[in-house]
Amino acid sequence: MDTTRTVEALLGLGILLSALYLQSESFIDPMVSGIAVQSLLVAGLIGWLAYANGSLELAVVALLVLGVRTALIPILLRRQIRAFRWRARELRAAQRVAGHALAAVAIAIVAWFVFQETLAPFLPPTPGVALPFVLLAEGLLMLATRTNTLVQVIGYLEEENAIVYAGVLFVVAFPLLIETVVFLDVLGVVLVSIILSIQRNVFGAPEEEPLEELTG
Amino acid sequence: MDATSVAIVVVQAGAVILLAPLVAGIAARWKAWTESRRGPSILQPYRDLAKYLRKETVVPRGASWVFTVAPFVAFAAYATISVILPIITPYPVQVAPIADFLGGGLLFGLATAFALLAAIDSSSNYPALGASRSVSFAAFAEPTLIVVFFGVALITGTNNPYTTNNVLASSFASYVSPTHLLVMAAFFLLLLFETGKLPVESAGLSELGMLDDGRTFEHSGRLLGLFRWNGWTKQFLLFAVFLNVFALPWGMWSAPTFPAALANVAILLGKMLALVAVLVVLEAMLAKIRLFKVRDFLALSFSLAVLAIFAFTVLGGA
Numbered sequence: 001m002d003t004t005r006t007v008e009a010l011l012g013l014g015i016l017l018s019a020l021y022l023q024s025e026s027f028i029d030p031m032v033s034g035i036a037v038q039s040l041l042v043a044g045l046i047g048w049l050a051y052a053n054g055s056l057e058l059a060v061v062a063l064l065v066l067g068v069r070t071a072l073i074p075i076l077l078r079r080q081i082r083a084f085r086w087r088a089r090e091l092r093a094a095q096r097v098a099g100h101a102l103a104a105v106a107i108a109i110v111a112w113f114v115f116q117e118t119l120a121p122f123l124p125p126t127p128g129v130a131l132p133f134v135l136l137a138e139g140l141l142m143l144a145t146r147t148n149t150l151v152q153v154i155g156y157l158e159e160e161n162a163i164v165y166a167g168v169l170f171v172v173a174f175p176l177l178i179e180t181v182v183f184l185d186v187l188g189v190v191l192v193s194i195i196l197s198i199q200r201n202v203f204g205a206p207e208e209e210p211l212e213e214l215t216g
Numbered sequence: 217m218d219a220t221s222v223a224i225v226v227v228q229a230g231a232v233i234l235l236a237p238l239v240a241g242i243a244a245r246w247k248a249w250t251e252s253r254r255g256p257s258i259l260q261p262y263r264d265l266a267k268y269l270r271k272e273t274v275v276p277r278g279a280s281w282v283f284t285v286a287p288f289v290a291f292a293a294y295a296t297i298s299v300i301l302p303i304i305t306p307y308p309v310q311v312a313p314i315a316d317f318l319g320g321g322l323l324f325g326l327a328t329a330f331a332l333l334a335a336i337d338s339s340s341n342y343p344a345l346g347a348s349r350s351v352s353f354a355a356f357a358e359p360t361l362i363v364v365f366f367g368v369a370l371i372t373g374t375n376n377p378y379t380t381n382n383v384l385a386s387s388f389a390s391y392v393s394p395t396h397l398l399v400m401a402a403f404f405l406l407l408l409f410e411t412g413k414l415p416v417e418s419a420g421l422s423e424l425g426m427l428d429d430g431r432t433f434e435h436s437g438r439l440l441g442l443f444r445w446n447g448w449t450k451q452f453l454l455f456a457v458f459l460n461v462f463a464l465p466w467g468m469w470s471a472p473t474f475p476a477a478l479a480n481v482a483i484l485l486g487k488m489l490a491l492v493a494v495l496v497v498l499e500a501m502l503a504k505i506r507l508f509k510v511r512d513f514l515a516l517s518f519s520l521a522v523l524a525i526f527a528f529t530v531l532g533g534a
Contacts, residue, residue: 006392010392010394016527024519097516098516108526109522109526128530
């Protein structure tokens, strides 16, 4: 394996491990760190591809990922749990770390099989081409299994990372304008989610009201 | 078989059996330093062993021959493992081809099985409880070991530990391949569990987390001494496999001579002290996890091992 492939493989491995970590973590604060590290690895991969292909556009995309997903969004998410940072946890997952870790591995294998049957025939058979699809499935699993709003935002960010990963791997360079718009979209979604999360904390979730009436 | 080959086999088996208590003693001493204690002498395990061998052996009423034979079977199993794995030499010693990685794993299993049978055979509740706990966690650990072997076999195309050592020592690309890194990480977590290090810590007499020592409550004298010795030997063997096959496959002299074998013993001891230092630092940093969380720890180890196979497939034989 040449150096380019080795670096790509190691960064891909890091992204895969970060997905496993996010699935098996039950506290929110380390999950925010986890998604920041995952975004850093994606930025590193894009930066490496920019260097390998001599593409200025990819370098700008790498910087955008670094600024928006590694720095800005984690800061915004952390502000929401500032007051209870060390206690904030996704309660329903607290006792099921083993199950979540094994589910993450199982979904990765299933995603790979689905990829082989559906998309693989249309893509060049380069090593690691299935990884973005696997990461997408991991993000979906997180959205499906977790209930906390912030954790679901993290799951959404993981999916966005998968799409960027797939974009740079398959197309090498989207027009910079599209990339920028996508990043601003993600930032917008995070901000809206945070506003909804605050609203829910202040006014309570609408679906809880009938339950309260029943118990009251 | 010529005299040099016999001498090298004796050096390999002798180094494992005789140096295992020393490594355990050094680990205990260094661990004491991190806890601001002076700690026991590094020769303390040898003194303990001499004491056990002098003491009277008491066998519970109703215990069968399994109770008495188990420590000897385990000792024989570990002695056999010591000559089939690349502990001292990077080339197979004369008797090494009797088993491969899987064979070594089965011998580890044989030693554990007899220790468990002896615990149950004692007809006492405490050893039976220890055996029960031990088995309930081993059921999570064994699949990891098997998958680690699969991962190694995928990288090197063989299940021979000597070939694995050779491939990893000669090819840096294989060493830094995602499959190897994940297999190494999975085996390291397994190593922490099997040798009773923090955050699992199965050794010691703390009732809540006790796994290994619970099994030998009814053993005494020479039989208990042998069990202790087996524990140190198992630790030495696992350290050596981790170092020579996975983490640091370099540095062994390949000349099939007696002086080179002796030099390799010193090199292995040096590597092992480095690993002990890392483990002591880790133990100073980590807290003990609760007993029911051990399965989470092992599930993580298993996940990493499966991901190693997955990475091999997805990243195209990397």
